[in-house]
Amino acid sequence: MKRKFETEVIHHGYDSKDFLGSLSAPIFQTSTYTFETAEQGERRFAGEEEGYIYSRLGNPTVNILEEKMALLENGEAALAFSSGMAAVSAVLVKLTKANDHILCSKGIYGCTFGLLDLMNEKYQIRSDFISMESEEEIEVAIQPNTTCIYIETPINPTMKIIDLEMVARVAEKYEIPVVVDNTFSSPYLQRPLDLGCDIVIHSATKYICGHGDVIAGIVVGNKDFISDVAMTTQKDIGGVISPFDSWLLLRGLKTLPLRMDRHSSNAEKVVEKLKEHPKVKKVFYPFDSDNPDYHIAKKQMSQGAGVISFEIEGDKAEAQALLNRLTFMKIAVSLGDAETIIQHPATMTHAVIPEEERLKMGISNSLIRMSCGLENWEDIWEDLQASLNLVGEHAHSS
Numbered sequence: 001m002k003r004k005f006e007t008e009v010i011h012h013g014y015d016s017k018d019f020l021g022s023l024s025a026p027i028f029q030t031s032t033y034t035f036e037t038a039e040q041g042e043r044r045f046a047g048e049e050e051g052y053i054y055s056r057l058g059n060p061t062v063n064i065l066e067e068k069m070a071l072l073e074n075g076e077a078a079l080a081f082s083s084g085m086a087a088v089s090a091v092l093v094k095l096t097k098a099n100d101h102i103l104c105s106k107g108i109y110g111c112t113f114g115l116l117d118l119m120n121e122k123y124q125i126r127s128d129f130i131s132m133e134s135e136e137e138i139e140v141a142i143q144p145n146t147t148c149i150y151i152e153t154p155i156n157p158t159m160k161i162i163d164l165e166m167v168a169r170v171a172e173k174y175e176i177p178v179v180v181d182n183t184f185s186s187p188y189l190q191r192p193l194d195l196g197c198d199i200v201i202h203s204a205t206k207y208i209c210g211h212g213d214v215i216a217g218i219v220v221g222n223k224d225f226i227s228d229v230a231m232t233t234q235k236d237i238g239g240v241i242s243p244f245d246s247w248l249l250l251r252g253l254k255t256l257p258l259r260m261d262r263h264s265s266n267a268e269k270v271v272e273k274l275k276e277h278p279k280v281k282k283v284f285y286p287f288d289s290d291n292p293d294y295h296i297a298k299k300q301m302s303q304g305a306g307v308i309s310f311e312i313e314g315d316k317a318e319a320q321a322l323l324n325r326l327t328f329m330k331i332a333v334s335l336g337d338a339e340t341i342i343q344h345p346a347t348m349t350h351a352v353i354p355e356e357e358r359l360k361m362g363i364s365n366s367l368i369r370m371s372c373g374l375e376n377w378e379d380i381w382e383d384l385q386a387s388l389n390l391v392g393e394h395a396h397s398s
């Protein structure tokens with residue numbers, strides 16, 4: 001990175017001189033591009049001449065976003081997708097063939113789990129889920145047909161942290177690519193490629209967008225891998241992002257550092273308060289000094305981001321009542337928006353997981369997950385505290 005992150009996130013990948021002086025990147029709302037001659041069309045299709053052909057294969061607004069994201073993650077190239085899941089699918093399908101094996105961290109995003117299940121059912125691509133706590137545990141789990149190691153960290157919603165440098169070290173020995181879903185940190189707080197991992201995925205719907213108005217995904221990696229994906233699983237499956245959504249992400253990205261600083265500091269303050277509250281049993285946050293993985297978090301993340309989970313002294317009905325009593329905090333899944341949003345994982349984001357398995361993952365009926373927004377933290381805490389104070393105060397039937 002030539003200049004500091006806060007400068008590059010605004011300027012990199014775009015020069016107004018190339019676009020009639022337009023300060024804001026223009027939205028190229030076009031599906032196709034005209035050729036001056038038939039021969040030029042022939043050269044473009046043959047790859048002998050640079051230039052746009054059709055927006056599923058490339059679009060100037062989308063390319064500005066991709067160039068910016070590549071730099072922010074310190075990768076060679078990037079691709080933007082219509083959703084985080086389109087990005088995950090394009091990568092996993094690219095890296096595997098029938099009868100391969102994928103090694104995953106425990107507790108991955110529900111739809112990613114669903115995709116792996118589908119790949120197993122249709123193509124006998126087996127996945128194993130391990131805690132990835134030590135080199136030995138990973139080495140034992142690697143099979144001769146393992147073609148991908150897939151990680152999420154921090155793990156949602158229990159905020160377990162996986163040591164990315166350690167995993168990358170083991171994977172290198174076996175020449176297995178390491179894919180990291182970096183959605184919960186954003187490149188401002190954690191850059192997996194700098195730690196030796198190979199591919200980064202984002203649900204850009206979350207912190208990259210930051211305003212709760214776009215569904216999108218990003219993949220960052222080396223030039224060969226990215227161009228391979230562009231020419232196969234992106235082009236032929238077709239989960240491409242629209243020019244307008246790319247523009248909204250470019251707009252959101254300009255304030256990413258400011259937003260992540262505020263999300264993190266708000267969350268840290270709320271965590272301190274939650275830990276002192278008598279109705280709170282347990283708090284889960286990467287940068288909480290009581291988190292058993294705190295030392296790993298400190299090593300690879302610069303701040304803890306905005307997501308906090310906590311367990312209350314109460315059952316499912318109490319958890320639901322707590323959510324219902326909140327005033328401005330909204331009940332919603334997703335994360336990384338300006339608004340503080342709160343949800344009940346056992347009945348919402350993690351409802352599809354069989355109860356026994358869910359409890360083993362640490363997701364009890366009294367667990368609540370919140371994404372700290374950009375509001376004043378004292379207002380967030382006041383709303384939450386008022387509702388927490390009433391936990392267990394009312395008789396209920398359940």
Ligand SMILES: *Cc1c(COP(=O)(O)O)cnc(C)c1O
Binds near residue numbers: 086152183
């Ligand atoms: C939301 C999310 C996804 C899926 O992204 P979409 O944009 O909703 O398709 C994948 N991974 C993580 C960690 C997420 O939070």
